[in-house]
Amino acid sequence: MSIPDEKIFPHATGLAAKTVEKHQDPQELVFYAGWFCPFVQRTWIALEERGIPYQYKEVNPYKKEKHFLDINPKGLVPAIEYQGKALYESLILCEFLEEAYPSYNPKLLPSDPYTRAYVRIWLDHISKSIVPAFFRLIQAQEAEKQEAALEEFNKALATLAAKVKVPYFLGEEFSLVDVAIAPWVVRDYIAAEHRGYRREAVGSGWKEYAEQLEKRESVVKTQSDKEHYAEIYGRYLRDEAQSEAAKATRAGKAIP
Ligand SMILES: N[C@@H](CCC(=O)N[C@@H](CS)C(=O)NCC(=O)O)C(=O)O
Structure with a gap:
């Protein structure tokens, strides 16, 4: 769906880089992200909107490194590890965050x-x-x-x-x-x-x-x-x- 290139710029820049810097400490939720990816940005927006603690880890998904394929066999970002268990797919992750962090606000899915x-x-x-x-x-x-x-x-x-x-x-x-x-x-x-x-x-x-x-x-x-x-x-x-x-x-x- 997106554009394969192993040689993409290696890290976030601008305001995203500042956000990455603030999210380096280990947390029970590890966010495997590619700064450039619009699907990643969805999950990232949800994390930031709701103030959920997360550790940001930059991945170049086009390299298909083994450690990342173990987390997401599809080899796509975004992916997360939550309490050591892996999940992926941007919108599924957003919905998961709603359910796994019910006390964090605002909610992104209406209650009705x-x-x-x-x-x-x-x-x-x-x-x-x-x-x-x-x-x-x-x-x-x-x-x-x-x-x-x-x-x-x-x-x-x-x-x-x-x-x-x-x-x-x-x-x-x-x-x-x-x-x-x-x-x-x-x-x-x-x-x-x-x-x-x-x-x-x-x-x-x-x-x-x-x-x-x-x-x-x-x-x-x-x-x-x-x-x-x-x-x-x-x-x-x-x-x-x-x-x-x-x-x-x-x-x-x-x-x-
Ligand atoms: N349906 C997936 C799409 C994710 C996706 O396509 N991510 C791209 C980067 S924008 C990727 O990881 N591509 C690696 C590849 O195609 O090998 C989602 O919503 O999370």
Whole structure:
């Protein structure tokens, strides 16, 4: 789903680096994370929102080191060890934290069963429609494919946008839906810079919602410097630059 590269920048930077520094002491919950990973950021936001004690350990999941495969046989971050037992999958981890730490507040899942189920419906939409559309958009190289991918991404976002109550998805209460989408909102500048994405084009107040999410403290505290995120997607953005160069060469033009 994401972009394999063993040579990714090795650690968090910016405000995320400060958060990592504060979470080095051993705890009963060890958080195996990759600073760059949007799925990791979900679980990280949940930990920070709720003030749960955790020890942060940086892992490069693309290296597939044995000690990490023993924790998550899928070899993906995020993963945790809780009282020596392993778990993984970002949203499952967020839900686990709700249940394992009931006295930590705020809760990210509503207590009312209907609203809980409603939240899960929209988590499903984010996982099945929005996230794959984002990756397809970044990976698309030819102009027609980029256009189709952008339309698909905008449409998936618009479906969610139509259900957002302000300031957050459920209104005043910050919930798991906000947690699940926030990492893609803070990375959408890559789609804006390279694929013509515009928040305004989504409609239904998406731009305003996105602005609320990106200033939430737990989101800000788990963010690295922008330049390093761009490097992660660089292979696709470089290919794009190369194909522009190839097109220009074919047309007898040079690109500086
Ligand atoms: N469904 C997983 C996806 C996690 C995921 O794809 N993580 C990526 C980094 S962003 C990873 O570990 N990739 C390693 C690989 O593909 O080998 C979740 O929600 O936790």
